[in-house]
Amino acid sequence: SSHLCQLYRKPLRWPYVCAVSSLVINTTCLCDILMMAKQCLVAWLCLALTLIPSTRCTSYILIKGGTVVNYDMQEKADVLIEGEVIKQVAPGLEAPAGAKVIDARGQYVMPGGIDPHTHLDMPFMGSVTCDDFFSGQAAAAAGGTTMHIDFALPIDHDLMRGFQQWKSKAEKGCIDYGFHMAVTRWDNKTWEDMATLAQQGINSFKFFMAYKGALMVNDVEMIAGFQRCKELGALPMVHAENGEGVVWGQEEIIRRGITGPEGHALSRPAVLEGEATGRAIRLAKFVGLPLYVVHVMSTDAMIEVDRARREGQRVIGEPVASGLALNESAMWHPDFDVAARYVMSPPIRAVEHGEALRKALVNEVLQLVATDHAVFNSTQKRAGRHDFRLIPNGVNGIEERMHVVWHTMVNSGLITPSDYVRITSSAAAQIFNLYPRKGLIAAGSDADIIVLDPKKEHVLSASTHHSRIDTNVYEGMAVKGKVEVTISRGRVVWEDGELNLQPGTGRFIKLPTHGLLFHDLEAYHASSFIPTRYGPTPVKRDGACDGKCAHEKPSQAAGQDSEL
Numbered sequence: 275s276s277h278l279c280q281l282y283r284k285p286l287r288w289p290y291v292c293a294v295s296s297l298v299i300n301t302t303c304l305c306d307i308l309m310m311a312k313q314c315l316v317a318w319l320c321l322a323l324t325l326i327p328s329t330r331c332t333s334y335i336l337i338k339g340g341t342v343v344n345y346d347m348q349e350k351a352d353v354l355i356e357g358e359v360i361k362q363v364a365p366g367l368e369a370p371a372g373a374k375v376i377d378a379r380g381q382y383v384m385p386g387g388i389d390p391h392t393h394l395d396m397p398f399m400g401s402v403t404c405d406d407f408f409s410g411q412a413a414a415a416a417g418g419t420t421m422h423i424d425f426a427l428p429i430d431h432d433l434m435r436g437f438q439q440w441k442s443k444a445e446k447g448c449i450d451y452g453f454h455m456a457v458t459r460w461d462n463k464t465w466e467d468m469a470t471l472a473q474q475g476i477n478s479f480k481f482f483m484a485y486k487g488a489l490m491v492n493d494v495e496m497i498a499g500f501q502r503c504k505e506l507g508a509l510p511m512v513h514a515e516n517g518e519g520v521v522w523g524q525e526e527i528i529r530r531g532i533t534g535p536e537g538h539a540l541s542r543p544a545v546l547e548g549e550a551t552g553r554a555i556r557l558a559k560f561v562g563l564p565l566y567v568v569h570v571m572s573t574d575a576m577i578e579v580d581r582a583r584r585e586g587q588r589v590i591g592e593p594v595a596s597g598l599a600l601n602e603s604a605m606w607h608p609d610f611d612v613a614a615r616y617v618m619s620p621p622i623r624a625v626e627h628g629e630a631l632r633k634a635l636v637n638e639v640l641q642l643v644a645t646d647h648a649v650f651n652s653t654q655k656r657a658g659r660h661d662f663r664l665i666p667n668g669v670n671g672i673e674e675r676m677h678v679v680w681h682t683m684v685n686s687g688l689i690t691p692s693d694y695v696r697i698t699s700s701a702a703a704q705i706f707n708l709y710p711r712k713g714l715i716a717a718g719s720d721a722d723i724i725v726l727d728p729k730k731e732h733v734l735s736a737s738t739h740h741s742r743i744d745t746n747v748y749e750g751m752a753v754k755g756k757v758e759v760t761i762s763r764g765r766v767v768w769e770d771g772e773l774n775l776q777p778g779t780g781r782f783i784k785l786p787t788h789g790l791l792f793h794d795l796e797a798y799h800a801s802s803f804i805p806t807r808y809g810p811t812p813v814k815r816d817g818a819c820d821g822k823c824a825h826e827k828p829s830q831a832a833g834q835d836s837e838l
Contacts, residue, residue, distance in 0.1 A: 333357060336352060336370075339377060339378050339379035340353075343692055344700070344715055345701075357764050358764040359719065359764070360717055381726060385719075386760065387699050388419070388423075388703055389414065389644055391592065395407060403648050405672075409741060411448045415762060417677060421451060421452070421722065422451055422452075423454055424444070436456075448780045457481055458490075464499075475783070477509060486520070512550070520541065520546060534610065535616070535617050536613070539602045549574075563795065564590070565587075565589050566592065568592050568646070569644070571621065575591075580639045592643070593634070597623065601622060602616075603624075604616040619667045632683065642698070642705070647669075651742075670748075676698060677753045678734075721763060723760075733751065734748040734751045
């Protein structure tokens with residue numbers, strides 16, 4: 275039927291019809307006449323079919339009887355999907371002829387999850403994450419996530435080469451996805467490439483303050499990158515750990531004879547995360563633009579985000595599911611394979627840090643939950659069997675996030691279902707300038723929807739997940755609340771415990787620059803960067819060059835400095 279629908283929508287080839295008619299007239303062979311008559315009849319049939327309204331070929335899905343939940347409200351309503359978008363949301367909708375009807379009675383109907391922090395098919399620490407764009411996205415769909423934003427890495431510090439490679443990797447994908455781009459060195463080409471990438475759908479750039487000698491940038495490079503982001507209307511993101519401190523900490527822990535996974539936690543304490551978070555926030559304030567802090571794992575970092583937001587600074591704090599639900603004690607497990615699976619950076623912290631992060635989500639000090647999904651199997655992790663510094667950093671979560679957050683935050687009574695939609699979907703859509711196309715159940719929005727049964731109990735395990743990793747940091751966690759149906763762009767991709775996805779059916783979503791965080795940015799920065807308490811600035815003085823000389827003659831000014 276899908277082939278016929280495509281046929282019906284093709285324009286009639288009028289030259290072909292004319293050629294057929296001419297040939298019929300000029301031929302003398304009866305067989306030719308009959309054959310041409312048949313072809314002519316087919317051509318005219320195609321013409322008739324083009325007149326049939328194309329809506330007859332459109333697929334419909336009606337989700338009936340559920341509770342529709344958005345970040346700001348919930349109501350009993352049905353949801354009608356036409357093609358790839360939501361057509362109508364209202365009670366008592368009737369199913370069009372041939373529509374698929376999903377019974378959602380007693381269940382929540384919510385926007386599909388958006389995971390803003392993943393690393394699929396990523397080379398790192400001498401290995402490559404074992405989920406590619408198909409396996410990782412399939413796992414996401416099984417867990418209720420319908421879009422993710424992956425971090426593309428430069429190749430030899432070349433942003434454009436990295437972007438092209440990530441686009442090539444993603445061709446096997448099966449759901450919607452976007453990209454952030456990491457900046458690992460500053461030069462003129464990086465400055466130019468950032469503009470090119472912004473035009474091609476990248477609206478965020480990540481700066482690593484750790485991983486010295488590989489990904490880490492210094493403060494000068496970060497300030498320059500922040501300024502370029504400001505010019506482009508792109509959001510800067512930081513991995514906030516004091517990289518110099520981490521190196522010293524690792525050497526000190528090794529010197530004390532600690533080589534196992536517990537050394538990872540000990541060498542990267544929360545104080546280093548807090549210091550780097552505060553430094554990045556202050557530098558963003560100095561340059562005058564918003565800042566996004568990825569994987570906030572500690573009270574120390576959260577306090578810095580809270581302080582800045584209280585002062586009116588535009589800072590986004592992103593915790594990850596593992597930081598909310600797990601604690602660092604697993605890295606002291608006597609079995610290396612068990613302990614190593616929990617190694618990520620910044621490290622999973624002690625119990626009290628997770629409690630503080632959960633409360634910060636409730637109070638909106640932190641705005642959304644990601645995963646930092648970067649999975650390495652047991653064999654890959656064993657590269658650090660005798661030196662924790664060689665254990666590839668990363669844990670799973672792209673499939674588990676929606677369930678873990680529901681269980682730890684909603685079932686515990688900390689947040690409402692509407693809050694859940696906000697921290698798993700809507701906030702990401704708003705921050706990365708996709709709202710209301712994504713993160714909302716309303717007419718005209720993309721048909722990315724999940725149906726969640728709040729009473730369904732299940733257990734998270736490597737034996738049942740869809741990732742290619744052979745372990746699971748949530749192994750054995752009993753969860754109440756399960757995604758029963760996932761709809762991606764109007765396709766039912768997860769239902770009755772079965773995936774229905776094919777490689778190559780994903781879609782790259784361009785992320786526009788100048789999102790909400792950039793609204794009235796110049797006025798925001800001017801009020802904090804140049805105070806007016808002492809009068810107009812710059813100050814006009816007799817004999818002075820009214821503030822233009824240095825700008826107009828930079829080479830001369832530089833020459834004077836060099837002579838001095």
